[in-house]
Amino acid sequence: MDMGLRNKTALVTGSTKGIGKAIALELAREGVHVLINGRNKEEVERTVEEIKFNFPETNPQNAASDLVYPQQRKALFEKFPNIDILVNNMGIYEIMQYEDINDEIWETYFRTNVLAANGLCKFYMPKMLESGFGRILFIASEEALMPSGQMPQYCMTKTMLLSLAKSLSKLTAGTDITVNTIMPGPTLSENVHQIIDSVYQDETLTFAQKEKLFMDTNLPQSEIQRFIRPAEIGRLAAFVSSPYAAAFRGSPIRMDGGMIPTIF
Numbered sequence: 359m360d361m362g363l364r365n366k367t368a369l370v371t372g373s374t375k376g377i378g379k380a381i382a383l384e385l386a387r388e389g390v391h392v393l394i395n396g397r398n399k400e401e402v403e404r405t406v407e408e409i410k411f412n413f414p415e416t417n418p419q420n421a422a423s424d425l426v427y428p429q430q431r432k433a434l435f436e437k438f439p440n441i442d443i444l445v446n447n448m449g450i451y452e453i454m455q456y457e458d459i460n461d462e463i464w465e466t467y468f469r470t471n472v473l474a475a476n477g478l479c480k481f482y483m484p485k486m487l488e489s490g491f492g493r494i495l496f497i498a499s500e501e502a503l504m505p506s507g508q509m510p511q512y513c514m515t516k517t518m519l520l521s522l523a524k525s526l527s528k529l530t531a532g533t534d535i536t537v538n539t540i541m542p543g544p545t546l547s548e549n550v551h552q553i554i555d556s557v558y559q560d561e562t563l564t565f566a567q568k569e570k571l572f573m574d575t576n577l578p579q580s581e582i583q584r585f586i587r588p589a590e591i592g593r594l595a596a597f598v599s600s601p602y603a604a605a606f607r608g609s610p611i612r613m614d615g616g617m618i619p620t621i622f
């Protein structure tokens with residue numbers, strides 16, 4: 359299916375690895391010019407080159423920046439004043455004991471996972487309203503609806519994104535600018551791959567066997583009994599970014615492998 363995205367421009371935050379990179383690749387497959395972001399300039403450049411090589415009809419560009427800092431966001435706005443699609447994917451996560459989470463850590467999570475994304479929306483949303491088309495996507499998590507208790511500092515920020523998306527959706531009512539959230543379940547980013555390899559160091563096990571053991575032990579509630587592949591989230595994000603998805607409005611869209619046990 360041609361998603362009607364050819365020649366649009368998209369900024370995907372945190373797109374040198376994992377889910378963000380997969381979203382950038384799937385958008386490029388649809389002919390989108392992607393702006394690749396991360397803090398490590400070499401990794402950004404490598405990703406730009408990889409996309410240019412695989413999708414030569416597109417013009418991927420280097421948007422390296424630490425988005426937590428307003429000054430760096432400002433420099434990015436000067437370089438890229440107009441985009442059609444904003445995918446707020448970048449986010450930090452770590453298992454932590456509630457007793458160990460001090461105010462500084464709560465603030466770091468809020469600044470990184472919420473304020474950085476909000477800063478981008480504040481700049482780009484009015485531009486999208488002027489141009490008449492726009493897509494804003496937040497990448498939250500199944501933990502936004504179903505906190506496990508293992509990372510309260512993270513879950514708080516992901517629940518906030520659901521609320522922010524709905525507020526912005528109200529503020530763009532009557533236009534072709536949409537604001538939605540995708541909630542991935544456990545997804546096989548490079549990071550997660552390494553964690554599984556470090557949990558099972560037995561070299562006679564294949565990765566598929568390790569994955570199965572991990573699911574049995576740690577995520578028995580998953581209905582797919584495997585990690586979601588980043589490309590699956592990437593494909594969904596490309597669809598939600600497309601003109602065909604105009605009726606998704608402030609929606610929390612679940613691609614959680616069946617982790618959340620409820621109907622809604």
Ligand SMILES: NC(=O)c1ccc[n+]([C@@H]2O[C@H](COP(=O)([O-])OP(=O)(O)OC[C@H]3O[C@@H](n4cnc5c(N)ncnc54)[C@H](OP(=O)(O)O)[C@@H]3O)[C@@H](O)[C@H]2O)c1
Pocket residue numbers: 371372373374375376377378395396397398401423424425426447448449450451470497498499500541542543544545546547548549550
């Ligand atoms: N993996 C999962 O199972 C899962 C499940 C549900 C939701 N999610 C959500 O999906 C999103 C992506 O997760 P992931 O596992 O794919 O992440 P990841 O593999 O850790 O990738 C992180 C990306 O973000 C960049 N980054 C980190 N801090 C940054 C900053 N301050 N400014 C700009 N870029 C920054 C990294 O590059 P640099 O290090 O070079 O900056 C990298 O490109 C996150 O929001 C996460 O909460 C993940």
